[in-house]
Structure formats: structure tokens, C-alpha cells
Amino acid sequence: MSKSGVKMVNWSDCWLDNQLIVEAGTIDVSPALVVVSGGSGVGKTTLLRAISRQNPSLRPRLVFQEPTLLPWLTVTENLSIVCEDIESQTHWLSLFDLSEVGQLRPGQLSLGMQRRIAIVRGILARPRLLLLDEPSASLDPANVERLISNIRAAISEESVPTIIVTHSPRDFEALKPSYFELTGRPAVLSQSRT
Amino acid sequence: MPFSAATSLVALLVFWGLSSELFQTDVFPGPLVVFASLGREAISGELWVHLSATFGRVLAAFGLAWITGVFIGVILGRSDLLDRWFWPWVNIFLNMPALVVIVICYLGLGMTELAAVLAVVINKAPLIAVNVRDGVRQFESRYEEFARVYELSWAQKLRLVWIPQLEPFLFTALRTGLSLTWKIILVVELLGRSSGIGFQIHLYFQLFEVDMILAYALSFMMVMQLIEWVAVRPLERHVQKWRKDGQLV
Structure with missing residues (x-):
């Protein structure tokens, strides 16, 4: 359980x-x-x-099909809405192979990445x-595979x-x-x- | 100021000078004459007295109009019921001639500073309200749902969800509102104040000194252009930054 x-x-x-x-x-x-x-x-x-x-x-915590990351905030700022602990943010971003994107805005990321960040945000909201x-x-299949491996890790x-x-x-x-x-x-x- | 804008302004001055030379009439003095008059007024100190009077009124009137307009716009944008009831009111005020409002304010409150500022607020607030109302009505429901599901506080919603979505509309209200406000202020001053650019234009109209009329008008246009460069443009860049970031991919 x-x-x-x-x-x-x-x-x-x-x-x-x-x-x-x-x-x-x-x-x-x-x-x-x-x-x-x-x-x-x-x-x-x-x-x-x-x-x-x-x-x-x-x-x-519902993670929507459309990622609903706030486009005017960076990835880190988006995550900070639900969890201000930078260590946790870094840990989960790295677990989801997203270590490099913290300072980027959602519009600079692919849909697959945005979805995975939205899942991280959902998890960080405890x-x-x-x-x-x-x-x-x-x-695409490669992104689905990465998503599955991330969910498994989570x-x-x-x-x-x-x-x-x-x-x-x-x-x-x-x-x-x-x-x-x-x-x-x-x-x-x-x-x-x- | 970008190089192309500077070149364009110089070209306009040259065009103005050549046209003035061509027509050779008292009602169309060239830039050299106008700038000489402007310089004399600046040195005598007269220019600064009237410029600051107009500038103060623009700031007070626009600030109040903006606050009132944003308040009305947010309420009408969020409530269908209030929008149904009060939208026709806003529309009527939106289409009321500025001159009528100014005259009524002067008749009701006397030739006072309060009447002058209030006239502009009544004139401009509806325009700002319309802009903001449209912005609020275009709030994306997915961000509202995100805010609900993730239990964002009211302050978080305001700061993180509502204001960023409203920024382009607030910005348009700022830019159009500011440029229209100062034009109305001139009429207000012309009709009932004893200081300001509008008052000076009225004075020199009676004296038939076109170079002074143009000098005073030009002085405030330069102030407004300066505001555009030092405040409005940088603010615009700040507001649009994330949109540009989004286009990098």
C-alpha cells in the first residue's frame, strides 16, 4: 500500500x-x-x-493534459508556487532529467518537457x-518512454x-x-x- | 533612442523647415523660430512654471483615472450581473464629449483644480475600464482551474495569475490613456485655469503669436516623448519579455 x-x-x-x-x-x-x-x-x-x-x-493535485505552467514564470518560479524548498525542486528536476531547465520559461520547452515539469509540480505540492x-x-514514443521512466521513479x-x-x-x-x-x-x- | 528614430525626427524637422520657407507666412513659423521662442521661455523660467503645472495635472488626473478605470474594469470583467447593469453606463460616459464634461465640472465645482482633474478622470476612466474589462474577460480558465486545484491564496492569484494576464491590457490603457489625458488637460486649462500649457496657448492665441503657441505645445510633446523613452518603452520591454522568451524555440 x-x-x-x-x-x-x-x-x-x-x-x-x-x-x-x-x-x-x-x-x-x-x-x-x-x-x-x-x-x-x-x-x-x-x-x-x-x-x-x-x-x-x-x-x-490534478496535472492537466495541457500543462498549465504559468508562461510568464521560469520553471523554478513555477515550482516555487507549490514548494519553495530549492533542494526538493533540484532533486525532482534531476530525477525527471530536467536539471538544465530551471531558469527557462515554459514557452522555451517542448510539450513533453512541460508535461513532466507539471508532474514535478504536482508531486512537490505534497x-x-x-x-x-x-x-x-x-x-512521440521516445517522450512517452521517458515519461514512463519518470513516473516509475516518482x-x-x-x-x-x-x-x-x-x-x-x-x-x-x-x-x-x-x-x-x-x-x-x-x-x-x-x-x-x- | 534608436538611430532610425533620431534620423526620422531630424527628417521631420527638415521637412517642417522647408515647408515653412516655402509658405512664408506668420501662421506657420519654422523650427528655428519656434525653438528660439522655446529657449527664451525656458531661460526666463516661465516655461517651467507652466510645464510643471500641466505635468502635475496630467499625473494626478491620469493616476486617478487609471485607478478608477482598473477598479471598474475588474468588477465588470468578473461579474456578468454587474456587467449587464453597468456596461451601458460606461458606454454612455465613453461617448460623452470631453468638452461637455469639462464645462459641467467647472459649472458644478467652480473653476478649481479639483474640477479640472475630475473632468479628465470622468473622461478617461471609462476608456481604461473598457480595456481592463476586456482583459479580465479573456482570463484563461485553465489558469483559474490550476489556481483552484493547487489552492493558491487570493494574494498569490492576484500576483501570479491575474496581473500577468492583465499586463498587456494595463499597458495599453497606460499608453493610450496617458497620451489622451494630456490633450484633454490642455482643453481644461484653456477653458478655466490660470496656469499650464493650455492656458499659455490660449494667451498667445489671443496675442496671435503662433511661434509661442507652437513652442509651448512642443515643450509638452517633448516631455511626453521623454516619458515614452525612459518609462513606457522599458516597461513595455519588461511586460513583453516572457512572450519573447517563448518565441526562442
Whole structure:
């Protein structure tokens, strides 16, 4: 089980414009990494937002598909918003192979790098639950591989329960996660093999 | 000042001098005559009295207009309800002729410094409010969501998320507001003050001394140009720095 001791994460029905998008449910996050797959528009991001809003006691940190680093700040300044400890910043940047980019601004970095920095920012915020929205989307295979190796390092170091939603679950096979699938309308979460 | 700008200004002076020589009329004195008049006024000390009076009014009026405009713009930008109610008011003030506002302020408050400054504030604040309102309405929802998820404090949101997004709009409000403010101040001074560039222009209009009119107008244009070089441009570079950094890749 994860260091944070979190086992179950719940959410209630998710409505959007008077339409039920995702039915209420529970997910077991004790295996540390959970991958939720589903087709486009099924409600994966809605589910993550619901989990983020409805579990404030877990200090959930959602890492958005669009990295949302503040473009007017350098990487270090972006990280300092959530953690002013420079040593921790340096440690995590180096763990994610990003030691050289601290003084650059997000606009000077590739999408893959921005995503990884956004994950570092999420981890540095000391969450008890980390939520990653489509972290491998629009990345080339080399970048996906680097991302996976970074997430693996993060899990072994911090062991924060992490839920990843993705439309390409196979990207994360190497991490041996617990797989779930979001299907139907309204969408229902169920365990799956991959 | 960049070399090309200096050359361009010299070319303008040459063009002015040649045109003046060509027309040979009292109502269009050349640059040498105007600069000689300007020099005389500067040496006598008269220029500095009126220049500082106008400059003080510009600063006070623009400062107040900017604060009022930003306040109104932020409120209307953040609240749909207040925007629906008060946007027509802003629009009416935006289109109210400056002269009407000036005359009403003088009639209501007398020929006072307060009336002069207030007239400019009423004139300019709506323009600044419109700029800022547009900026606030273009705030990116993804940064708002980031601020919510990462539980940023109100002060952090203001400093890190809102002001940087608003900077280009604040900057446009600064630049356009400043240049329009001083032009209105001249009318305010012309109609009801006993000091300032506008007052001097009125005086020399009555004396039909065109070189003095141009000398005083030129003096303030030079001050505004100086502000552009020493304050506005450096501020613009600072505001746009991260955008340029983003283009390096």
C-alpha cells in the first residue's frame, strides 16, 4: 500500500449541463498506480475533476493534459508556487532529467518537457493523491518512454497513489498498474485487464 | 533612442523647415523660430512654471483615472450581473464629449483644480475600464482551474495569475490613456485655469503669436516623448519579455 495510507477514493454522480456524465463510484488506489482508460468524450477528465473536487482531505493535485505552467514564470518560479524548498525542486528536476531547465520559461520547452515539469509540480505540492490527465497524449514514443521512466521513479520514491486517465492504456503497461475502464453513457467505471 | 528614430525626427524637422520657407507666412513659423521662442521661455523660467503645472495635472488626473478605470474594469470583467447593469453606463460616459464634461465640472465645482482633474478622470476612466474589462474577460480558465486545484491564496492569484494576464491590457490603457489625458488637460486649462500649457496657448492665441503657441505645445510633446523613452518603452520591454522568451524555440 502507498505511504499516504489512502486506499479508497469515492465520487458522487458527475453532472454537466443537466446531463449525468459519470455515475458515482469508488476506486481502490492501494496498488499505488491506477490507469483509467476510455474513449474520447466518455468523461475521463470529468471523473478526474470530480475526484479532485470531492476529496479535499487527500489534497489531490490534478496535472492537466495541457500543462498549465504559468508562461510568464521560469520553471523554478513555477515550482516555487507549490514548494519553495530549492533542494526538493533540484532533486525532482534531476530525477525527471530536467536539471538544465530551471531558469527557462515554459514557452522555451517542448510539450513533453512541460508535461513532466507539471508532474514535478504536482508531486512537490505534497499531495496524498496525484491525478494525471492524459499524460502521454500527443507525445512521440521516445517522450512517452521517458515519461514512463519518470513516473516509475516518482512512484518508487514518493509512492503517492496516482490515478492516470488515458485513451492509450498500453503506454503504461511497463508500470504494472491496476486497470479500470470507463464505458457507457452515463459512464460507469469497471475493472479491466488492460 | 534608436538611430532610425533620431534620423526620422531630424527628417521631420527638415521637412517642417522647408515647408515653412516655402509658405512664408506668420501662421506657420519654422523650427528655428519656434525653438528660439522655446529657449527664451525656458531661460526666463516661465516655461517651467507652466510645464510643471500641466505635468502635475496630467499625473494626478491620469493616476486617478487609471485607478478608477482598473477598479471598474475588474468588477465588470468578473461579474456578468454587474456587467449587464453597468456596461451601458460606461458606454454612455465613453461617448460623452470631453468638452461637455469639462464645462459641467467647472459649472458644478467652480473653476478649481479639483474640477479640472475630475473632468479628465470622468473622461478617461471609462476608456481604461473598457480595456481592463476586456482583459479580465479573456482570463484563461485553465489558469483559474490550476489556481483552484493547487489552492493558491487570493494574494498569490492576484500576483501570479491575474496581473500577468492583465499586463498587456494595463499597458495599453497606460499608453493610450496617458497620451489622451494630456490633450484633454490642455482643453481644461484653456477653458478655466490660470496656469499650464493650455492656458499659455490660449494667451498667445489671443496675442496671435503662433511661434509661442507652437513652442509651448512642443515643450509638452517633448516631455511626453521623454516619458515614452525612459518609462513606457522599458516597461513595455519588461511586460513583453516572457512572450519573447517563448518565441526562442
